[in-house]
Amino acid sequence: MESVNPILEFNKTCVSYTKQTMAVKYVSAAIDRNTITAIMGPSGCGKSTLLRAVNLMHNLYPNIRVDGEILLNGENILSMEPIDVRRRVGMVFQRPAPFPTMSIYDNVLSGYALNGIKLSKTEKDATVERCLKSVALWDEVKDVLNKKGTFLSGGQQQRLCIARALAMKPDVLLMDEPTSALDPIATAHIEELMQELQKEVTILIVTHNMGQAMRISSKSMFMYLGELVEYGDTATMFSNPTDERTKAYLTGKMG
Amino acid sequence: MTTSKTKNRLVKDKAMLWVVCLFAALTAVPLFAILGEVLFRGYDQLSWSFFTEPTPTAYKAMKAIEAGEPIPGGIANGIIGTMIMLGMAVVVAVPTGILCGAFLAENPKNRFAQIVSYLTDLLQGTPSVIIGIVTYIWVVVPMKGYSAIAGSVALFIMMLPLIIRSTEETLKILPQSLKEAGLALGGNRARVMLKVQLPAAFGGIFTGVLLAISRVIGETAPLMFTALGCSFIRFAIDKPISAVPLLIWEFFNDPNLQELIWGASLFLLLFVLTLNLTAKYLAKKWNQ
Numbered sequence: 001m002e003s004v005n006p007i008l009e010f011n012k013t014c015v016s017y018t019k020q021t022m023a024v025k026y027v028s029a030a031i032d033r034n035t036i037t038a039i040m041g042p043s044g045c046g047k048s049t050l051l052r053a054v055n056l057m058h059n060l061y062p063n064i065r066v067d068g069e070i071l072l073n074g075e076n077i078l079s080m081e082p083i084d085v086r087r088r089v090g091m092v093f094q095r096p097a098p099f100p101t102m103s104i105y106d107n108v109l110s111g112y113a114l115n116g117i118k119l120s121k122t123e124k125d126a127t128v129e130r131c132l133k134s135v136a137l138w139d140e141v142k143d144v145l146n147k148k149g150t151f152l153s154g155g156q157q158q159r160l161c162i163a164r165a166l167a168m169k170p171d172v173l174l175m176d177e178p179t180s181a182l183d184p185i186a187t188a189h190i191e192e193l194m195q196e197l198q199k200e201v202t203i204l205i206v207t208h209n210m211g212q213a214m215r216i217s218s219k220s221m222f223m224y225l226g227e228l229v230e231y232g233d234t235a236t237m238f239s240n241p242t243d244e245r246t247k248a249y250l251t252g253k254m255g
Numbered sequence: 256m257t258t259s260k261t262k263n264r265l266v267k268d269k270a271m272l273w274v275v276c277l278f279a280a281l282t283a284v285p286l287f288a289i290l291g292e293v294l295f296r297g298y299d300q301l302s303w304s305f306f307t308e309p310t311p312t313a314y315k316a317m318k319a320i321e322a323g324e325p326i327p328g329g330i331a332n333g334i335i336g337t338m339i340m341l342g343m344a345v346v347v348a349v350p351t352g353i354l355c356g357a358f359l360a361e362n363p364k365n366r367f368a369q370i371v372s373y374l375t376d377l378l379q380g381t382p383s384v385i386i387g388i389v390t391y392i393w394v395v396v397p398m399k400g401y402s403a404i405a406g407s408v409a410l411f412i413m414m415l416p417l418i419i420r421s422t423e424e425t426l427k428i429l430p431q432s433l434k435e436a437g438l439a440l441g442g443n444r445a446r447v448m449l450k451v452q453l454p455a456a457f458g459g460i461f462t463g464v465l466l467a468i469s470r471v472i473g474e475t476a477p478l479m480f481t482a483l484g485c486s487f488i489r490f491a492i493d494k495p496i497s498a499v500p501l502l503i504w505e506f507f508n509d510p511n512l513q514e515l516i517w518g519a520s521l522f523l524l525l526f527v528l529t530l531n532l533t534a535k536y537l538a539k540k541w542n543q
Contacts, residue, residue, distance in 0.1 A: 055439055062364075087441035097432045101454035113450055114442025161436070168440060 155186025300518030356422025387477030406482030421463020458541025
């Protein structure tokens with residue numbers, strides 16, 4: 001699938017945990033700017049592994065190897081410094097993980113603190129307000145900014161984590177099953193939010209929920225046993241999948 | 256319907272429960288016996304002057320005994336000495352121990368970390384009298400004299416493995432997602448450790464420090480080789496200094512001062528008890 005000026009490009013990307021087992025096998029795909037792309041597939045198919053390769057999370061574990069290329073604006077991530085990549089590629093995890101010792105205010109600004117960037121008080125206030133507004137959390141927490149983030153509900157915590165990632169103004173936002181630990185109402189909030197956010201950031205989301213992929217994404221990837229089986233427009237894939245395995249998964253015969 | 260077989264099993268179960276309870280109670284006996292004994296004998300001696308005045312001379316004590324009066328003076332020299340040495344040991348041991356523990360927790364597969372971890376275990380098991388005599392060779396001999404510094408070095412060495420272990424264990428049980436979230440925001444490992452992991456582990460580390468203090472506060476042997484003792488209140492760190500456990504030993508050796516043993520012991524016991532309870536309370540509060 002060709003794409004004009006993609007923001008992110010996988011080029012024969014492979015991830016292996018040991019010499020024998022490859023968790024992600026020769027994935028090639030281009031991700032369009034300011035879109036939401038869903039990565040689907042049964043458990044253990046390598047979708048989270050592929051996602052975590054994009055912000056070099058695998059570098060933490062010396063036995064994991066990533067091969068091939070992952071291009072961010074044409075530049076190969078795999079040969080860049082992890083701290084530089086992660087500043088441009090934000091991540092939201094499955095379980096909301098606000099920093100437990102920090103207030104809501106400090107959680108939003110934690111990216112700056114962790115990068116050693118000093119901001120003035122006005123810049124701080126402006127950033128906190130902008131980010132909390134963009135995740136629709138501002139009205140709920142503006143009076144309790146000095147309370148710990150862990151007092152919020154699960155859905156609010158997850159929105160706080162998204163705000164924290166957005167504060168660094170990333171090019172790409174990786175979301176690893178961001179709603180699987182949330183109730184349906186909180187999930188709906190986050191989905192609505194993502195639709196808004198794609199104006200400013202490209203979102204790559206791993207999801208188990210096919211309904212979610214259909215609702216929010218413009219393109220979808222279907223992965224199976226580490227391979228990228230099918231990649232294309234979400235609507236087309238759901239109505240008329242080309243591969244037998246995709247069809248089996250979407251109709252509930254697999255996974 | 257209850258058959259005789261089931262009944263039999265229920266009876267056995269009950270009997271077992273009683274046996275377990277009995278042994279649990281038995282282990283508590285020495286504990287309460289010690290506490291009771293020290294409290295009973297030391298209670299009368301606790302007064303304001305006991306904490307503010309230094310040890311009396313044997314002569315003064317003898318006079319008081321002959322006159323049928325309570326022994327004058329107290330253990331202020333020991334309390335101050337203990338606090339000075341403990342303070343110096345804590346100031347050095349806490350940062351050193353935390354950094355070392357952080358290193359061990361972050362690099363469990365590193366060969367050097369494994370060696371350090373093994374040595375930490377070894378240090379924890381080293382008899383305190385050996386730490387005392389080694390500190391004597393390292394500090395007292397080159398400084399040409401006993402001192403509070405030497406005493407605090409011995410206490411520092413004894414505290415170190417406890418702080419290292421508690422830091423390492425606490426960091427290891429933090430969810431991995433916390434560290435990953437920090438790194439995903441572009442922080443380097445040092446910053447993520449300082450701003451995210453260590454603050455989150457604060458409760459466990461603080462508890463570990465309190466337990467390390469209560470572990471060394473009653474140490475006598477290493478201080479005999481290093482701090483020596485001193486019968487008046489002193490704040491100089493390069494001179495011999497007293498400590499509460501040293502005083503207990505001195506009182507025991509002087510027939511005229513033996514009465515004071517119990518007040519000093521009670522003070523030490525209550526101090527350790529308070530530290531332990533505080534540590535327990537904080538650990539519980541932190542886990543909520």
